[in-house]
Amino acid sequence: MKKIIELYDNGHGVDTLGKCSPDQSLREYRKARELVRDIVAKRKAMGYDARILVPEDTDVSLTERCRRVNAICNQYGKDNVIMISVHCNAAGSDGKWKTAGGWCIYTSPGQTKSDILATSIWNAAQDSLKPYIQRFSTLKAQGAYDKRQVPIRADWSDGDPDYEARFAVLTGTKCAAVLTESMFQDNKTDVDFLLSAEGHNAIVDLHVKGVDNYVKSL
C-alpha cells in the first residue's frame, strides 16, 4: 500500500451567493465544510494523511484551489496525491424547491486513475446510502422526486458510473481528482436528509470507505 496524501476540497465559501436551499436552512459552503471536517477527522484517525484543501470560510478561487493541489503534487509526486471535492447538487438557481434528487460523482473526460477512484466511491455510496436508496421509491410516489429520478445517478455511456465534466478542479489538477454531488440542496426531502445526523454520517461514511478501498488497492 502506497502512502497517499488525500486532499479534501469543500465547495464554495461563505461569500458565494445563491448556493443554498430555498428556505436557507442549508448553505452549501457550510455543509461541505462540515462533511470535509468529519471525513478528514475519520481518515486521520485511521492513520492516513488527510488534509483540508480550503481551511478558510471565505471562497477561494478555482485557480488557487488547483494551485494548492498541484503544489502538493509537485512536492510528493502526482501519483501519491488524490483530490476529492465535496459539493451538494442543485437543479436550478431561482430559489424554488425542485424535484430532482440523488447522489452522483464526476471525473474529467477520458479514462484515468480518477475513474478508478470514482468507481470506488460510487460503490461505497451504494452501501452507505442503503436506507436513502430503500426509501427513495416511496418518497418518489409521494411526490418528493419526479419520475426520472434515481437515488444514485450514473452515466454508464463510457463503461463506468461517473459523470464526466470539465470542472476546473478536475481538469486543472495533476493528480487523480473527483467531485461528489451529495443530494440536492433545492429538494426539500434531500435537504432534510442532508441536515439529519443519519444523512450527514452516511455521506461522510461513503467518502471514507470509498477512499479507503481505493487507497488500499494501490
Ligand SMILES: [Zn+2]
Ligand atoms: Zn457546488
